[in-house]
Amino acid sequence: MAAEENVVIVGKKSVTDYVLATILLFNEGYDEVTIRGQGPNVSKAVDVYNALVNRLQDGVELVGVSIDSIQRGRRLVPIIEIRVRRKIV
């Protein structure tokens, strides 16, 4: 799915890894990137966002945050999608 190319899915790696993955996507030419986290990684996705802002400062801005859940067997798993935009300063 081509539209999914600019998505960073937050999992077991370090926060810094996902920050770098996001910056890499910016450098590949994507103006917007979605940072997605599921279940316990919802908190980590917010961590990634904060670390990214810390690193890029005014070079990044928040487009929006969406929250939802998906059915996983019998339970609902929370999902967060944090959309960020690169700003040329």
Place this chain on the structure above:
Amino acid sequence: MAAEENVVIVGKKSVTDYVLATILLFNEGYDEVTIRGQGPNVSKAVDVYNALVNRLQDGVELVGVSIDSIQRGRRLVPIIEIRVRRKIV
């Protein structure tokens, strides 16, 4: 702080407890309630939101989601604030 009265702070209790706390605030007359979670409770706050929507269906709508972090000693702790509005159907 009076403005903080309609905030549900998600902690160690069950998701259902926080759903009920939110509904209680609606019943007390607040039209909008903020569900706040810090650190590992960011995911749980999203869980609370999803369980609330599951229970109230069209009776609740999402106003917005904000994410941020606070300094806690030497590390940054992620925070999420999920603002919901009661809808009279």
